[in-house]
Amino acid sequence: MLDQSQPARAPRLLDEVRDRIRSMHYSIRTEEAYLHWIKGFIRFHGLRHPKDMAQAELEAYLAWLANERQVSASTHKQALSALLFLYRHVLRLEFPWLAEIGRPKATRRLPVVLTxxxxxxxxxxxxxxxxxxxxxxxxxxxxxxxxxxxxxxxxxxxxxxxxxxxxxxxxxxxxxxxxxxxxxxxxxxxxxxxxxxxxxxxxxxxxxxxxxxxxxxxxxxxxxxxxxxxxxxxxxxxxxxxxxxxxxxxxxxxxxxxxxxxxxxxxxxxxxxxxxxxxxxxxxxxxxxxxxxxxxxxxxxxxxxxxxxxxxxxxxxxxxxxxxxxxxxx
Known part of the structure; x- marks a missing residue:
């Protein structure tokens, strides 16, 4: 029998992210990628909860990815998309600065083609x-x-x-x-x-x-x-x-x-x-x-x-x- 005296355990943040992604019918690949970048963001800032962070912390993480990790523009955009998903669809927070964060411009390259x-x-x-x-x-x-x-x-x-x-x-x-x-x-x-x-x-x-x-x-x-x-x-x-x-x-x-x-x-x-x-x-x-x-x-x-x-x-x-x-x- 369920002990009514014990409060229900609040779902962990990453579980909430996973549930929200699945409820919106995102692919398993998108789920894996978004969880990867969100976990990286949290670890980068010493396990602080995202709701306690704002534009400065988000931009610091993205700058680190671009300057230190030297990720490609497409990877940088994917990390940003994951964080925007976290704030908008999981934490339900819509800050003005979310729309101000610029997306890197991808360089269009010619594809490799075989004869x-x-x-x-x-x-x-x-x-x-x-x-x-x-x-x-x-x-x-x-x-x-x-x-x-x-x-x-x-x-x-x-x-x-x-x-x-x-x-x-x-x-x-x-x-x-x-x-x-x-x-x-x-x-x-x-x-x-x-x-x-x-x-x-x-x-x-x-x-x-x-x-x-x-x-x-x-x-x-x-x-x-x-x-x-x-x-x-x-x-x-x-x-x-x-x-x-x-x-x-x-x-x-x-x-x-x-x-x-x-x-x-x-x-x-x-x-x-x-x-x-x-x-x-x-x-x-x-x-x-x-x-x-x-x-x-x-x-x-x-x-x-x-x-x-x-x-x-x-x-x-x-x-x-x-x-x-x-x-x-x-």
Missing amino acids: PTEVTTVLQAIDPAHRLIGQTLYGTGLRLMEGLRLRVKDIDFEHQTIVVREGKGAKDRVVMLPSKLAGPLRIQLRAVRAMWEADRLHGVEGVWLPHALERKFRDAGKTWAWQWVFPMNDLSVDPKTGLSRRHHVQDQTFQRAFKKAVLAVNLVKPATPHTLRHSFATHLLQARYDIRTVQELLGHSDVSTTMIYTHVIKVGGAGVLSPLDALLLK
């Missing part, structure tokens, strides 16, 4: 267990997490399309299913189905479902349609529910496999899995596809974001003739 030959070489060097993931990323232009979060129901072989659910900005979009991937994906799904049937036989919990779907359709996570296209070989513990279930391949796992392949082929370009998306967009533009089409395939809200790839193809063979080359032609 078709380099893409082929790197993809062939990825270990067979992860090669199809790399081929899917390059063949569709998906972001890494968009590719890893594909479900069985998202692949439409008949119409040769892949539906991206809740991509960046929580937007859905449709991309092409390359004909060269149809066969390998069918083979992958046969292996996944065997894994799924074994999980059902052993009473494994269904896969994670977004939002309130798990409450509305209790057994949907156990159905074939909702299974991951690229599941892990081993079960893992869901950080939100504590249940042991089948998760998709971790992004760090593929990143390590991709880095190993890049090193194996002695590629000098600083390529990452996201480079496959950059290469996809650039190669489509080089093939003279309309930039609006490329924008839709990439899921960009503004065509100006897609325009960055036009700067890449304006150099080299598709660009201006160097005056030195003109001189040598004489």
Whole structure:
């Protein structure tokens, strides 16, 4: 029986932050990042409670990140966003100075792009267990997490399309299913189905479902349609529910496999899995596809974001003739 004489323990600040983030349906990655920066802010000021601090303390922490830690502009903006979330949505404090804190201006850099030959070489060097993931990323232009979060129901072989659910900005979009991937994906799904049937036989919990779907359709996570296209070989513990279930391949796992392949082929370009998306967009533009089409395939809200790839193809063979080359032609 609950002892009514004992006052209920006030929730810890970080628990409040976590609960608020989840109530607003932020991603698990955002939750991890925001908690990291909020904890860093509190530790930087000797474990003082944020409600006892103000603009001077916040700016001191951000200045330390920029000057001492030398974090990038995007990382600096993420730390600021975490602290603004803390004050506005958790502590429910809206000070005039919150709007006055300036955000650092990010430097826009040209993306790293591989040639078709380099893409082929790197993809062939990825270990067979992860090669199809790399081929899917390059063949569709998906972001890494968009590719890893594909479900069985998202692949439409008949119409040769892949539906991206809740991509960046929580937007859905449709991309092409390359004909060269149809066969390998069918083979992958046969292996996944065997894994799924074994999980059902052993009473494994269904896969994670977004939002309130798990409450509305209790057994949907156990159905074939909702299974991951690229599941892990081993079960893992869901950080939100504590249940042991089948998760998709971790992004760090593929990143390590991709880095190993890049090193194996002695590629000098600083390529990452996201480079496959950059290469996809650039190669489509080089093939003279309309930039609006490329924008839709990439899921960009503004065509100006897609325009960055036009700067890449304006150099080299598709660009201006160097005056030195003109001189040598004489």
